[in-house]
Amino acid sequence: MRTHRKANLLTPALLASLALASACQSNGSKNETTATGTAAADTTQSAPASAGDSTGKKFLSQPLVRDIYTADPSAHVFNGKIYIYPSHDIETGMPENDNGDHFAMRDYRILSMDSPEGKVTDHGVALDVKDVPWAKRQMWAPDAAFKNGTYYLYFPVKDKQDIFRIGVATSKSPTGPFKADPQPIAGSYSIDPAVFADTDGNAYMYFGGIWGGQLQRWRTAKYDSTVAPNQPANEVAIGPRFARMSKDMRKFDGPVQEVKILDENGKPLLAGDTKKRFFEGVWMHKYNGKYYLTYSTGDTHLLVYAVGDKPEGPFTYKGVLMNPVQGWTTHHSIIEFNGKWYIFYHDTQLSNKTWLRNVKVTELKRNADGTMETINP
Numbered sequence: 001m002r003t004h005r006k007a008n009l010l011t012p013a014l015l016a017s018l019a020l021a022s023a024c025q026s027n028g029s030k031n032e033t034t035a036t037g038t039a040a041a042d043t044t045q046s047a048p049a050s051a052g053d054s055t056g057k058k059f060l061s062q063p064l065v066r067d068i069y070t071a072d073p074s075a076h077v078f079n080g081k082i083y084i085y086p087s088h089d090i091e092t093g094m095p096e097n098d099n100g101d102h103f104a105m106r107d108y109r110i111l112s113m114d115s116p117e118g119k120v121t122d123h124g125v126a127l128d129v130k131d132v133p134w135a136k137r138q139m140w141a142p143d144a145a146f147k148n149g150t151y152y153l154y155f156p157v158k159d160k161q162d163i164f165r166i167g168v169a170t171s172k173s174p175t176g177p178f179k180a181d182p183q184p185i186a187g188s189y190s191i192d193p194a195v196f197a198d199t200d201g202n203a204y205m206y207f208g209g210i211w212g213g214q215l216q217r218w219r220t221a222k223y224d225s226t227v228a229p230n231q232p233a234n235e236v237a238i239g240p241r242f243a244r245m246s247k248d249m250r251k252f253d254g255p256v257q258e259v260k261i262l263d264e265n266g267k268p269l270l271a272g273d274t275k276k277r278f279f280e281g282v283w284m285h286k287y288n289g290k291y292y293l294t295y296s297t298g299d300t301h302l303l304v305y306a307v308g309d310k311p312e313g314p315f316t317y318k319g320v321l322m323n324p325v326q327g328w329t330t331h332h333s334i335i336e337f338n339g340k341w342y343i344f345y346h347d348t349q350l351s352n353k354t355w356l357r358n359v360k361v362t363e364l365k366r367n368a369d370g371t372m373e374t375i376n377p
């Protein structure tokens with residue numbers, strides 16, 4: 001089940017988090033506010049949920065903001081500043097299930113920081129589901145890009161037929177507000193877009209997620225709602241999708257392809273290899289001329305990575321980037337800032353509820369051979 005893997009503990013901290021959940025519901029204004037949270041090492045904060053370490057365990061980093069719930073952080077450096085495009089988690093009372101109906105988000109709020117250790121600013125609502133003509137529900141993990149003076153927000157949301165599509169919205173400001181195009185990107189489906197701008201000026205979208213992300217229902221060009229979430233273990237695992245972006249960044253320029261992820265012997269990963277195979281939350285970055293495809297393994301709760309020579313792959317599995325966080329989902333992004341590399345991720349430290357998450361950041365370290373150190377969050 002895409003539900004709690006770890007037991008919920010009813011503690012005073014959890015009660016505090018309920019108060020936070022209630023505050024989060026009313027905190028939808030567009031006013032720019034400065035968050036009370038600070039990055040990584042500061043554990044002395046006094047926000048209502050500061051005792052939110054409901055399991056008593058130590059966390060590597062602290063939540064970046066504490067007055068709203070945020071998840072799926074896609075971070076980018078625009079004009080020397082860090083912008084985070086997260087999901088905005090809310091409490092809606094939807095029951096937990098494998099479709100992820102309990103992730104019932106309705107808008108996006110953008111965060112910014114001058115540095116990974118700096119103060120975090122919450123810029124208010126950047127896009128609301130009610131302002132997307134084709135959308136019905138569940139604004140999941142977004143991403144953003146910048147080109148020729150325009151910022152692009154890419155977002156997965158279910159359409160009126162309850163099928164995930166990927167939309168695009170534009171703004172002249174990295175913090176919005178964003179205006180959505182009247183239709184989703186033609187040919188798009190499933191969830192978790194990640195747009196990667198290569199050094200040669202080409203841009204690509206990676207996307208997809210199985211189970212509640214519906215990717216298994218796209219074996220052909222036609223959506224088939226009858227396909228079961230789990231593939232037979234001996235089948236080649238479903239891969240993330242990849243498409244080149246058009247020059248105007250609003251369309252796919254060419255066909256959507258499936259990305260191949262291979263094991264160390266050059267054989268495609270199998271569906272039964274659940275600690276290595278792709279589930280959701282893909283990200284792409286380039287380091288020393290190599291393409292690093294990082295992603296979540298979903299029901300085994302790992303962030304792992306595979307390396308390739310071209311943006312379209314194939315990619316060869318290399319190892320675990322991050323061990324499981326507290327909470328069912330794990331989702332991340334990677335940026336370089338002032339010569340260091342950082343990973344933005346989330347866990348459920350403030351709420352201990354799978355669907356009420358908080359974003360975090362920590363440094364990502366590499367070995368001389370380009371492999372990445374495993375992070376214990």
Ligand code: FUB
Nearest residue numbers: 103140141280281329331
């Ligand atoms: O936030 C909803 C979904 O949970 C995302 O789209 C997935 O990547 C997972 O984090």
